[in-house]
Amino acid sequence: MNADHRVPAWPALIADADLRPHNSFAVRARAAGLTALTRIEQLDDLVEAAASYPQAPLLLGDGSNVLLVDDYAGLVVLNQLYGRRLINQDDEHAWVEIAAGENWDQLVDWSIAQGWFGLENLALIPGRVGAAPIQNIGAYGVEFESLCAAVQVYDPKAGNLQWLDAAQCQFAYRDSLFKRAGSRYWITAVRLRLRRRHQPNCAYAGVAEELQRLGLDDSQASSIAQAVRSLRRRKLPDPAQIGNAGSFFKNPVVSPEDANALGQQLAGLPRFEQDDGRCKLSAAYLIDQAGWKGYRDGDAGVHANHALVLVNHGQASGAQLYALAQRIAADVHDRYGVRLQIEPRVICAAGEP
Ligand SMILES: Cc1cc2nc3c(=O)[nH]c(=O)nc-3n(C[C@H](O)[C@H](O)[C@H](O)COP(=O)(O)OP(=O)(O)OC[C@H]3O[C@@H](n4cnc5c(N)ncnc54)[C@H](O)[C@@H]3O)c2cc1C
Structure with a gap:
């Protein structure tokens, strides 16, 4: 999944790095070290590099679900693993594998363009794919767990990669095994089971009204994504502004x-x-x-x-x-x-x- 033009060159390690651009609260905090994870093969080396710091490494996506209270004395690792691929399909479903550094909202558009449905109500949630299982992201009547087939995790202590099925992830409302386990697991990819037929889910307050306001109906998943984005832009403050x-x-x-x-x-x-x-x-x-x-x-x-x-x-x-x-x-x-x-x-x- 890494043969992708967006994979940057092997990243340098920056000492005493500014974390302000890496958290959506835009609070000032510094990291003793900052680097990026761009290839799976890099995992063991990163763990070795992180061992020289007094605090455990912290894997970050876009920092849209963290509050950095203090400077971080460990190595902060930005997740930049890219790649998306179809792994299987039958008449009803398509199974896709998505690397953890992919942008969530771009995944929503990509899946709809491929004719694979289910993510449209989760449009415009900030962040990267690897963080989605952590708190079982949810919006407008849909939660990540309803589409999750499996999550690939790296255990930095054991140094191995494994797939956990959805039941093993122990998803609950804004919660999962990963949220409770702290930094025990690094999520490197997810597998989603998407539908090949569009089934609109507009029961959640406001979605049907927004479609109407925009002069759209629910026959297209892209229209639902558009309505959800429009609602979110109106209701929620943009971290780029505040x-x-x-x-x-x-x-x-x-x-x-x-x-x-x-x-x-x-x-x-x-x-x-x-x-x-x-x-x-x-x-x-x-x-x-x-x-x-x-x-x-x-x-x-x-x-x-x-x-x-x-x-x-x-x-x-x-x-x-x-x-x-x-x-x-x-x-x-x-x-x-x-x-x-x-x-x-x-x-x-x-x-x-
Ligand atoms: C304006 C706004 C609206 C939002 N709306 C919603 C919403 O509707 N629904 C919702 O559920 N959430 C929402 N969120 C929260 C946030 O977008 C999600 O939780 C998102 O999944 C976070 O992604 P991230 O890449 O920014 O994660 P980060 O903030 O970078 O990481 C979050 C936590 O997960 C850990 N982590 C990140 N990636 C990995 C990984 N690959 N492996 C292991 N640990 C990892 C980090 O260490 C951190 O503890 C919103 C946030 C903002 C700012």
Whole structure:
């Protein structure tokens, strides 16, 4: 999969590197070393190079789901493994293998152009393919796990590559084996099972209305991708304009009893019944009700239109954003008894808190 014109020359290792261009919060942080992974054959050498640093290596895609709280004393490795190929197909499905450094949104367009469907609701999610399994990315009623056939991982301790099937990945809402395992696995490729017939999925709030607004219908997957992109551009702040990592907190899932009790306190509380009988609540609603929407402390703030999105107005540090997140979570807990969990990976000098 590496015979690709986008594979850059063998990368140099940069000491004391600036990580600001490599995180969508645009916080200032430095890495003791920075390099790129461009070929599978390079993996063992990278592990050897990383061993001379006091902190374990950190594999990064586009940095759109991390909060860098401190400088990083280890080797940061940018994932630049490229390649996409069809590995099998039958009447119903096409199985494709995608290298982990591919851009996610470009993959969406590529798959639609090939006549392979299922990714369209996940259009415009920032980042690279290798990070998609980590938090089982999801949007507009579709999650990565529903399309995942297998994930190829490199274990830097054992020095071997293996494929894990979807069940082994233990996907859950914004969670997976990989998110819980920290830096134990480096994802090098994924295999997806895509449909050869377009089946529109427009049930999620807003998609059908957006198609109508754009004068489109759901008969083409490309139209759905266009509607999703249009919705996302309108709703979510662009990290190129203002630093952010998308939703900063996961929606909390609570027992029906707890949801009922909270419903007495907050009459308009949105709740979404889950298959296991529990209720998913809207973290954005709780944060908004607690009065944090639009809050700003120096350059660390909460977006004025989107209570779930923490923003860097310019010079906020990762530590300031993290402190703000902790204040919000503590306040929501005090008021409503609900514990909010942070969605992005928080990277501190001592690893993840
Ligand atoms: C504006 C905005 C909107 C967003 N909307 C959504 C959304 O709708 N749904 C959603 O689910 N997410 C969303 N996100 C979050 C983010 O886009 C996804 O989590 C994405 O998959 C992150 O990709 P990345 O390459 O930037 O990962 P990074 O931020 O580089 O990495 C994330 C974490 O995964 C680890 N990691 C990255 N690549 C690998 C690898 N190959 N192997 C092992 N570990 C790895 C990193 O060490 C880090 O801990 C949004 C973010 C932004 C900024």
